[in-house]
Amino acid sequence: MAEFPSVILAMGRSYMFECPRCYYRAIVAGGLDSSFHCWVQTIVCYDCKALHDVPVRVRVRIEEPHGTSAASQTRSSILMPRTEVPEVSNLLNRLFVTLAKEFRWVNYKLRCPKSDTHRIEPWREPGKCPRCNTQLERSLTPYRIWD
Ligand SMILES: [Zn+2]
Ligand SMILES: [Zn+2]
Incomplete structure (x- = not known):
């Protein structure tokens, strides 16, 4: 409870x-x-x-959406080039801001x-x-x- x-x-x-x-x-x-x-x-x-x-x-x-699944992580790792770290953190920031608006x-x-x-x-x-x-x-x- x-x-x-x-x-x-x-x-x-x-x-x-x-x-x-x-x-x-x-x-x-x-x-x-x-x-x-x-x-x-x-x-x-x-x-x-x-x-x-x-x-x-x-x-x-x-705080922790159900959508944080292995599938989305896999997709992220495909989409994000490993060498470009700034871009990755930008994406994560954007993701966080989006999620924070959800109730x-x-x-x-x-x-x-x-x-x-x-x-x-x-x-x-x-x-x-x-x-x-x-x-x-x-x-x-x-x-x-x-x-
Ligand atoms: Zn009472
Ligand atoms: Zn009374």
Whole structure:
């Protein structure tokens, strides 16, 4: 299981939700939210008795593409004259730049960020307080907006 990149959790649009009875507060998206780089789903954890935003889909840069196969290496060695080293490094640089622009989506299974064993469910506003089951009140404006 890949670790959640913590910076991802700060993306998207979040609201302050507050419980009028027990004063529990959470700053979460309030459902499924997507930004350019990730989709975030708000969950309720019955073990933490808290709401969490967790990434469900994250766009990641491809570091080592599957295309780095023996075939492409063979083709490269045919195309590149061994004596001309500068040309080879130029080609490699160009290859690297091209690859760095490629992204793919990684899907995550919904889970509590604290523990795999916690019982969780997707949470969507309007929803109940994870502590006292009172309906949470949402702030009118986004608490923070990041992309
Ligand atoms: Zn409450
Ligand atoms: Zn939990």
